[in-house]
């Protein structure tokens with residue numbers, strides 16, 4: 001297990017020197033935190049929100065607003081859309097990081113000397129996965145904490161804060177986020193084993209965000225609304241997916257295959 | 264120290280290494296020669312437990328390839344064909360990463376030791392991307408040494424180095440041998456192999472020859488003595504050819520080129536006969552076949 005850290009630390013020292021990766025890891029979370037807060041702030045300072053009532057929202061959402069004023073519920077509706085956007089982070093960051101980390105090593109042929117050391121393929125894979133997933137999870141949690149703080153400051157009364165830090169959001173951010181990061185890493189590993197350009201690998205791996213964007217637009221248009229049951233099913237689904245993807249990625253990550261078949 | 268029996272590797276339809284038998288003794292520098300695509304890198308990769316043989320067995324320091332791979336990786340060091348350095352990391356960080364992967368106890372100490380030994384200590388903080396080819400090669404050699412391997416696989420260590428740098432690396436390899444390490448050296452530099460190696464294998468997919476450089480010479484060529492005369496004459500050639508131990512004789516300018524079975528024994532008689540015939544002898548020397556001639560004859 002110690003070697004997983006040895007590898008992860010090396011990855012961080014190396015891959016973060018790449019400005020594309022640094023940009024994704026720093027800029028995306030910043031944006032995802034600032035955007036909802038700016039929207040909240042503008043909503044709070046304009047008078048239009050005052051006349052907002054639960055009738056203006058999809059019926060499935062109005063149920064969630066029990067005990068809130070029309071205005072708070074309106075704010076909550078808008079802010080709710082950002083829960084899914086927060087979950088973009090654990091998908092996008094690992095895809096970028098792992099693409100650069102693996103395709104980079106492939107093109108510079110740095111894996112052969114590593115494979116000649118007594119490191120197991122599992123440790124190597126785990127080191128790379130940890131290196132890609134941890135910053136993503138960290139960035140997601142940090143963004144979310146700042147966001148919650150902003151919500152506490154910008155909104156009146158505990159209504160909105162209670163929702164945002166309620167079980168639904170916490171479960172999404174704390175449990176589903178890391179699960180998504182694992183899926184993203186596994187996919188990036190598979191794609192990277194076939195790609196020769198980290199940017200191409202990154203772009204293909206980024207397709208993992210499509211299902212999430214699909215959910216996002218379905219929710220905005222009122223088709224669905226993410227509630228406790230749905231997020232639970234999502235967690236179960238992603239866990240199953242993770243197991244399958246990880247098994248497949250491990251298969252691709254065999255010593256000999258890396259040296260002789262990764263082209 | 265390294266034993267291979269029937270070692271074979273196929274990549275799909277390509278037979279890269281065919282039925283190779285090797286026996287490398289402990290503490291020797293073993294040269295591994297062969298044309299491009301002869302399977303040298305593939306053999307090194309099999310012996311250092313990076314890829315598995317299609318068939319056949321190999322043992323390194325008693326550990327069996329395919330079964331004790333992790334032990335082999337612990338005691339062997341490898342200089343891979345391409346240096347494979349992390350360009351964005353400093354020389355020092357490149358090494359410390361590998362020292363940690365090898366569970367080296369005194370990481371900083373070993374890193375310093377080999378950076379100093381290879382003359383890279385002053386550049387330890389610079390990222391590898393700024394290094395010249397020779398410095399990169401030296402850094403890669405240092406990387407292979409951090410865990411004090413008893414067996415070293417060097418895949419073309421002096422390829423692309425200037426004569427001075429190549430010489431430095433050769434001297435370093437010599438020192439490693441003096442420390443008792445076994446060195447498996449693949450190279451295209453035949454002069455280097457001749458000077459450095461105790462024994463040499465010439466391969467081209469399969470094994471073509473394996474022996475000391477001297478024995479290879481003796482096996483492939485008669486020994487040849489060159490007699491320089493102040494003035495040549497066909498008469499001398501006749502005198503020489505009449506000697507029973509002479510296998511061949513040729514007159515070139517004012518030199519007699521004589522093929523002999525055993526120069527140590529035959530030379531005095533040969534010289535006496537020439538002097539008796541009135542020849543003025545300036546020098547007598549042995550014509551050493553270069554390893555290149557031997558090699559080219561073998562792989563042809």
Ligand SMILES: Nc1ncnc2c1ncn2[C@@H]1O[C@H](COP(=O)(O)OP(=O)(O)OP(=O)(O)O)[C@@H](O)[C@H]1O
Pocket residue numbers: 259260261274277278279297298299300301302303304305306344
């Ligand atoms: N991963 C691979 N996939 C398919 N064929 C391979 C692979 N690696 C090597 N080969 C083939 O195996 C043969 C031996 O290659 P190898 O690299 O071992 O030669 P070499 O003796 O090291 O050559 P060089 O002197 O050019 O370094 C070649 O025909 C090569 O094309």
Ligand SMILES: [Mg+2]
Pocket residue numbers: 303304305344418
């Ligand atoms: Mg080679």
